[in-house]
Amino acid sequence: MRDILFRGKRIDDGDWEYGNFIKHPDILDRTKKYHYIENYDGIGEVEPETVGQFTGLLDKNGNKIFEGDIIDINQTVNGCNLFEIVWDKTQWNARYFIEMITPRLYEYNFNELVDANIDVYEKEIEIVGNIHDNGELYRKIKGEIKWVKNKY
Numbered sequence: 001m002r003d004i005l006f007r008g009k010r011i012d013d014g015d016w017e018y019g020n021f022i023k024h025p026d027i028l029d030r031t032k033k034y035h036y037i038e039n040y041d042g043i044g045e046v047e048p049e050t051v052g053q054f055t056g057l058l059d060k061n062g063n064k065i066f067e068g069d070i071i072d073i074n075q076t077v078n079g080c081n082l083f084e085i086v087w088d089k090t091q092w093n094a095r096y097f098i099e100m101i102t103p104r105l106y107e108y109n110f111n112e113l114v115d116a117n118i119d120v121y122e123k124e125i126e127i128v129g130n131i132h133d134n135g136e137l138y139r140k141i142k143g144e145i146k147w148v149k150n151k152y
Contacts (some may be wrong), residue, residue: 005054008037008046008065009132017044021051050132055085055092059127067092068131070138074124082140084131 005023010034026032035048053065059065069085071094082096133139 003054003056004039005064007050007054008035008048009038009050010044010046012045017046021053023048050111052085052130057125059125061126063127065125065127066130069127070129070131070134072126072128074126076083082128082136082137 004020005018007016007018007144008021009015010017017039018038018106019037022036022043023034024034026034027093033048035046036043037046037051041081050068052069055065055067059071065071065085067085068086071083071085072081073094074081083096086093086095128134129137
């Protein structure tokens with residue numbers, strides 16, 4: 001059975017908080033919602049756009065891989081080795097950008113990308129950042145850096 005675990009950046013100090021995710025409506029204004037991560041140390045309000053769920057997989061250093069992480073798979077797929085981990089309604093996907101005649105983002109089923117035999121391949125996967133703390137790396141994956149270079 002896999003651990004259900006979330007992370008999010010605290011509003012008060014910007015530190016990462018790990019634990020159970022709670023979305024709670026404001027008692028006086030039902031249109032406003034508060035987002036919390038709760039764990040043994042207490043409860044902290046987090047920025048909702050930073051909340052990501054644990055995939056159930058570890059990288060080669062034993063770090064938990066979360067939604068929003070940027071991973072290096074130490075092999076290339078269509079010339080790319082950096083991928084963003086995303087949830088796509090039913091499965092974990094790994095997203096990357098490829099520049100062709102019509103540049104676009106591609107997504108692979110994360111389990112297929114690293115093969116069905118995860119134990120063999122997860123030793124090669126390494127978390128190199130995340131989309132919230134590593135903007136330059138994230139723009140590289142999304143192709144924004146390539147777009148800027150090609151516009152001039």
